[in-house]
Amino acid sequence: MAGASSAAFPATAGSVTLAERPDRIVSLAPTATEMLFAIGAGPQVVAVDDQSTYPAEAPRTELSGFKPNAEAIAAQNPDLVVVSDDLDKIIDQLGKLRIPVLFAPAAKVLDDSYRQIGELGTLTGHRDEASALVERMRTQIDKIVKGVPARSGSLSYYYEIDQTLYSATSRTFIGSILGMFALTNVADAADPDGAKNGYPQLSAEALIAADPDLIFLADSKCCGQSPATVKARKGWSAITAVREDRIVALDDDIASRWGPRVVDLVQAVADAVAKVPA
Structure with missing residues (x-):
């Protein structure tokens, strides 16, 4: 399994390219935190923001996605940071510190959610788990919607x-x-x-x-x-x-x-x- 994961790198998603599987991920977005744990990348997450309340085992800290502090984030020695907003130009700040940042903005439609799950799967070495999650979500949502009686x-x-x-x-x-x-x-x-x-x-x-x-x-x-x-x-x-x-x-x-x-x-x-x- 580890060999298969290693073979998936270098990996590119969005504007981010990682040479190796990240083992110190910082999530500054509650949605990204949920996605990471759902695809099996939880053990790679070392810190999440103060609003990431789910799942319970997520390593919650005082880091903020609303008032991001580049020095505090860098102190976690991350090899990948995930944000949903570029407040205070945090992406540029972290870029100057050579810290890779995946920008995963608020979704406008479900396909945006599915795409972000796929990107996180690609960058964390959990591509198959991400694909399975998306397929499971699609199937469940389709079943729920179709199950409501027509009116x-x-x-x-x-x-x-x-x-x-x-x-x-x-x-x-x-x-x-x-x-x-x-x-x-x-x-x-x-x-x-x-x-x-x-x-x-x-x-x-x-x-x-x-x-x-x-x-x-x-x-x-x-x-x-x-x-x-x-x-x-x-x-x-x-x-x-x-x-x-x-x-x-x-x-x-x-x-x-x-x-x-x-x-x-x-x-x-x-x-x-x-x-x-x-």
Whole structure:
């Protein structure tokens, strides 16, 4: 097995070429951390950022992906660093220290997730495991979506990022996931041309008028929102989703990442949609 792994190098993915299999990987992105462990590269990971909460065995540190510190990262003596943002030009900073960096930005569609898993598999010597993971995800997601009974009309939904009513349109990754179920996103009208990058802030009045059939909360952990807090909001009792008890509290972490656990997100949406009478 080790010989097969060694034979896979040098390896190139994105703009990174590694001469040898990396044994000291630093992940500054929670999604990348999940991907690395899911493809069997966990033992090669020596440090992850402070937001990498999954899996539990990930070597969490005080390193930050939001305020990256090149010296602190270099102190881990990494032979590969994975980032999802280039804040403070960290890629250039690490490049000057001759530390290879894979840039794996937030996915816009599922194919972006699959591509990143493949890139990580290539660079870590786990190409076969990465391919197997992608195939497994594709199969599971396809089965879940097809398992939801067909309906004559489309359901509408509101996806809440925080309690100030920021949402995500169909142009976003989360929007593409919910779009698999032919759902109509009530936030689309608030950002028709994408000027707000797919993340508009809605008004309570507009949301109540839109009357979504389903409400998905991606702020249950961060902001303490729940079906009970939504039901208590002034005027919201008139919304179909509230009246029919169709408020779904999602796991914030899963909903905000684009790694292997997106399958769990798809399942949560499928369960909610399936419960609505056809």
